[in-house]
Amino acid sequence: MALSEFALIERYFRSCGAQRTDVALGVGDDAALLRVPAGCELVAATDTLVAGVHFPQDSPADSIGHRSLAVNLSDLAAMGARPAWALLALTLPQADEAWLGEFATGLGELARSHEVALVGGDTTRGPLCVTVQLLGFVPAGAALTRSGARAGDVLFVSGTCGDAAAGLAIEQRRLTGPPEVRSWLRERFLRPAPRVALGEQLRGFASACIDVSDGLLADAGKLASASHVGVELSYSEVPLSEPLAALLGERRARELALTGGDDYELCFAVPPHNIARLLAQLPPQDWRYTRIGALRAAPGASVVGDGTVMEFSHSGYEHFS
Ligand code: ADP
Ligand code: MG
Secondary structure, eight states: OOSOHHHHIIIIITTSSOOOTTEEEOBTBSSOEEOOOTTEEEEEEEEEEEBTTTBOTTOOHHHHHHHHHHHHHHHHHHTTOEEEEEEEEEEESSOOHHHHHHHHHHHHHHHHHTTOEEEEEEEEESSOEEEEEEEEEEETTOOOOSSOOOTTOEEEEESOSSHHHHHHHHHTTSOOOOHHHHHHHHHHHHSOOOOHHHHHHTTTTOSEEEEESSOHHHHHHHHHHHTTOEEEEEGGGSOOOHHHHHHHHHHHHHHHHHHOOOOOEEEEEEOHHHHHHHHHHSOHHHHTEEEEEEEESSOSEEEEETTEEEOOOOOGGGTTO
16 A cells, blocks of 8 residues: 555554543554443444445445444444444555545544544455454443343334435436435435434343334344344335335335335343333333334234234335336
8 A cells, every 4th residue: 555554553553543541552462452341341343334235336435434333333332332433444455545534434424423533453455354352341230232132022222214215226227216315315324423322321120122224123032033023014014204205105115114125223122010110211202103013922923904913024125226
């Protein structure tokens, strides 16, 4: 690379994230030294984004930076954890400074907005691939997991579903529509807003939680099977955004909301005895979540509409091809 690796790290990544007092040693040594608060457990997650697999080859660089952290923030949100420190393993075909500047801006803005420090990483040459490792913490024993739900618990999801899958289809020119609808849905794919604050608030209310990355039906099914129960979703309760419903019509929008990926919303189960307190302390209109179904003893995941069980066999990828 024309730019030395040292100069690249100094210029784009040393001060990219938040400054935190619990970073004893950050970028520049062989490893970072971090102070986990007393009484807390360390929470660790990592996710890789591969060009052409997890984002289109020509995606805007700031979106790639944003999403590489957002997908990990969403995993920590689903654990009820507070994110704190990130590491970035970046593989680049060349040191394109315009690209690096935008990438670091997208990553850095999201990191600072969640008070996440970038404390280290690795930089290599090769086909574009971004791995972020995110560390955070949670009071010992208080983490949310996928496996705590029981039959009879009520299931909720934050935000609206299906928007990011439509946004990706628009980005790939498999779907079109009016300009303002297109740009709103594209944003939902390019710059998802992980529900970190909601995840932390759900400690003490939710019995189980998962983030929606593969599609609402699939991820609700994963939560249920990890909890050794089944799940029944109500077709008409699945939350849709106005732009998605306007573009696709209600039937296709609901199908995409159930099966499309990349939403990074939280899907969580709440025991009946916690519901009144949940609704009072986290008003749904402020925290933007919707009741969509319930856990049941019978295994599997099904969608019920108009009293009949509906089948969904498509994955989000197949919708517009
Ligand atoms: P080493 O050879 O010891 O792995 P490197 O030259 O890979 O050292 O990294 C030097 C320092 O820069 C380390 O502290 C490392 O964590 C940090 N670093 C490397 N690449 C990145 C990156 N893309 N973002 C943030 N920090 C990085
Ligand atoms: Mg290294």
